[in-house]
Amino acid sequence: MPITPDHAGKVYAPTAPYEVTRVKLAEFAAAVGEPDLLEEAHPAAPPTFAAVVTNAAWDSLFTDPELDLSLRRVVHADQQFRYARPLRAGDVVTATLRIDKVRVRGAAEIVSVTVDVDDALGSPVLSAASTFLHTREAVA
Template sequence: MLDRSLVGRESEPVEQEVERSAIRRFAEALGDPNPIYQDEAAARAAGYPALVAPPTFAVALAANDRFRHSLDLGTRSILHSEQQIEYARPLVAGDRVTVVTRVADVQERPGASGPMDVLVLEDEARDDKGEWVFRSRATLILRRG
C-alpha cells in the first residue's frame, strides 16, 4: 500500500507558459473546431485578449513528472480514473502560471485482481499576480504487483 504519510506532500512550484501553438495543437487533437482556439481575431471578437485554451488544457500544465517520480510509485500499472478542473477564469495564450501539486489523498480499495491503491493529486495554478486561475484534481488507480 502507498504510504499515507504522502498526504499533504507538495511539489516545488513549476512555472508554465500557455503558448499559442500548444493551444492550437491541443484543440486540434481534441477535434474541436471552435475558432477561439485557433484564430486570434475570433478570440478577440468573443471578448478574450488572446487565443483561449480549451477547458481540459489545464491537464497539460498540471503534469509534474518530477514530483510524481519523487513519490516512488515504482513500475506499477497506473490508470487515470477521474479528472476534475475548476477555473477562476479561462486560460489564454501568453498566460504564465505557477503550478503546485499536492497529494490530497491515499486510499486502498478492493479490486477484481486484489487490492489497489488510489492516489489523489491536486494541482493549483496562480498567475503572475498571485491570483488563483485553476485547480485540478486527478484520481489515479495503481495496481499492485
C-alpha cells in the same frame, strides 16, 4: 517504501513557468479535432487544455522515489477542473501538486491529488483534482 496514507498533505515544488501561447492553443485544438475552437479576439484555452499544464506537476508525483509508483501500473480514474478564470494566450503559469488522500486496498492504492495553477502574479487560475489507481506487482 511505497506510498501510504501518511503521504497525504505532501506538497511538491511548483513547476517551471509555462507560457500559454496561441501556437500551443492551436496545436491542442487541432490535436483534439477542434481546429476552430479558439476565438481570434480573446483566445481562451479550451477547458481541457489545463491537462497540458498539470501533467508537468504530475511528473513530480510519478518520479518521486519515496512513493515507488510505476506509471505503467496507473489508471487515471477521475479528473475535475475548477476555474477561477479561463487560461488565455499570454498567461505564464506554474502548477503545484498536493497529495490529498491515499487509500490502500490490498495491492491497490487510490491516490487523490490536487494541482493548483497560479499566474505569474500568484493569483489562482484553476485547480485540477485527480484520482489515480495504482496497482502493485503481485508478490509470489
